[in-house]
Amino acid sequence: MTAIRTQTTHARSGTAAARGAATTFRYVVLIVGALVMVTPFVYMVSTSFKAQAYVLTFPPQFIPNPATTANYSEALTSQNFLLYFGNSLIVAVTATAFSVLISSMMAFAFARFAFVGKELIFRILLAGLAIPAVMLLIPQFVLAKYWNLLDSLPGLIVFYVAGSLALNTFLLRGFLASIPGELDQAMQVDGASAWSRYWRLALPLARPAIATATIFTFLACWDEFPLALTMINSPERRTLPLAIAAFHGANATQWGLVFAASLIAVIPVIIVFLVFQRHFVQGLTSGAVKG
Template identity: 75%
Template sequence: MKRTRTQRTALTGLRLVALIVGAIVMVTPFLYMLSTSFKPQAYVLTTPPQFIPDPFTWENYVQAWTSQDFSRYALNSVIVAVVSTALSVLISSMMAYGFARFEFRGREVIFRILLIGLMVPAMMLIIPQFVLAKYFGLLDSLPGLIVFYVAGSLALNVFLLRGFFAAIPGELDQAMQMDGANAWTRYWRLAIPLARPALATATIFTFLASWDEFAWALTIINSPQNRTLPIAIQLFQGQNATQWGLVFAASVIAVIPVIVVYLIFQRHFVQGLTSGAVKG
């Protein structure tokens, strides 16, 4: 018995050490980016690396926000990410509710075809997406980003939400149906409030994907007024001979909305992720 307790204590200690090491490995690059964003250019590449800026300056943030119309790029990213997230979560939740609650011919076949979208690398779709965007007149426009961001996120969101909707007891739907509630009322007043954890998970994933996406935006956006933050940060790196303090300051600004969204929805994040992945 004593030996078993010792083994358990040792195993717990090893787990804690592994978690601490993993946390340090993951957090260190972000801390170094944050530190470098407050350093003058002359002190960026000092050896050994300094995590406490000395001297300390806000100039990188001021220059990043005021140069190259950065504030407009930030606004474009906010518009694209918010609209894409709202549309994707709304459409995918309706699709997931249909797959979970209604019986119709070919339901499982259609669902599995939809899931193929999770297996296809996004870069393989760049050329066909470009052809479609050109055909529908969506090149060099924010709607051209929104449409394809929504389409690209539907498969994962439907997969997560369907499992959660399927876990809601069917008796609740039947009770509302006996009271005269139609399908839309049951979806909006019953399923959506109960699915908040799954909706939070889908919101975080979709917002992050739309906010950080670079390849598709770089492919179709040509006009400076339609650029988003990832393109703006890439321009800083190219036109300023890689002024890392400036690049990292712009990156920190770009990270802030993602952190805010996660903090808003993090209460439900883990529960929604595990429910959507296991049930269904």
Template identity: 70%
Template sequence: MSALHRTRTAGTVLRHVLLIVGALIMLTPFVYMVSTSFKSQAYVLTIPPQFVPNPATLDNYVQVLTTQNFAAYFMNSVVVALTSTVISVLISSMMAYAFARFRFPGRELLFRLVLVGLMVPAMMLIIPQFILAKQLGLIDSLQGLIVFYVAASVSLNTFLLRGFFASIPGELDDAMQVDGANAWTRYWRLVMPLSTPALATTTIFTFLATWDEFAWALTIINDPAKRTLPLAIQLFQGQNATQWGLVFAASVVAVLPVIVVFLIFQKYFVQGLTTGAVKG
């Protein structure tokens, strides 16, 4: 075996070892969360930690699903996340198509103004958003969550989609235009079907951001009936002691929709992310 071959083999082994170590580091907290969700409160803080619950119990899941209107809070999150995702992706795709295909005065300036939204930390906007929501009558409503979630996600989505749209050959647009297709037809029947990877990427990002958002929901939601899932999970944390089994059981339930969405769109995720970040 040559020295070059041994070096390449050693490099391959090292990469695999590093990847396995990294995967274990990332998976360990999730595995411990799932394990703890099957433990009673008396066994949660045992030392050393037990990754295999003994004894195992389903009481945490029963309490989570049958107390404190958890199912209603879950549905609130579903409505808010799905509605915000659909509206955000639709608006962002239309804006991105205009920036990628049309030529008009101030186009680059307007696009850079859109990107300013990526540079402002979300927590800096809490107070002005609250004042605006109060003036618009959106306090203590799911609509107040949806409107501001959409506004918060439009900048990133437009950035990613514009890059992907710009990579689609313009000759396809020209051919449809010669056949009499207007701008809406070209956008809806040409660009959107060809942009599945980018749309999948923006869908994952938007759904994840809106599904587990906590700060803005805590700020404007006072009515218990309007609470979303992150606020519901907070209810299991008492002033003197945290019911970790319930918290982790609720967290497992909360993470399942995110996993489902990612599994549906994951085959397009990397392609859409890299294209949108590089092109345009």
């Protein structure tokens, strides 16, 4: 009996040691991966506080010495940067609001109503996700010209909304379909209309999925470059990605200035994520990505 107990103890010790080694290995891999991901951003932040003479020093300095905020001051005061920032903010916020609203209505219809061709329409909608956005540039340009939407911020908003509807509808439909149908039936017994069930039941319960769709849509609209480059000609109607590209071209060697402008452009994305992060994680894990 003693020998058996000793063997069992050794086996448990070996299993615990193996688990500990596996856990340590996972942590090491995660730490190394995190460092690889974070290092370029840290260097970008560091370079934005360097004078031009210290940008290309070797070995690279992650702690700028001396540090300066001149790059940020120049970025904010030159080449109508704040105007372009405002243009992007208007376009991204408006497009995100309309996209999430319209796609939530579509998702509610797909999840709760039965109508002829529902599955076919939904599959056609999803098929649009397989088409690369670059292939749509020429058709979008032709439509914008036909509808007199070229060189205008409303034109960008229309196409940004249209381009994000398929993904948002897919995300929201899966979440809304997971909501018990008995809740809908109870509201119908009380005489609630379809709009009331959508506004008072579906939207409050779908907050995690809506947060997920909001973050994805805002990020896509804020960073979009090819369509804006194709449609916008007037300098005063440029969005921030176009401005930074032109800024980079005009100051090709001033990396501190370019990085400072890029970091300023990241601020709204960080704010949106911080506002919606509590619901974002829940939306990813509780059904917002179900088909």
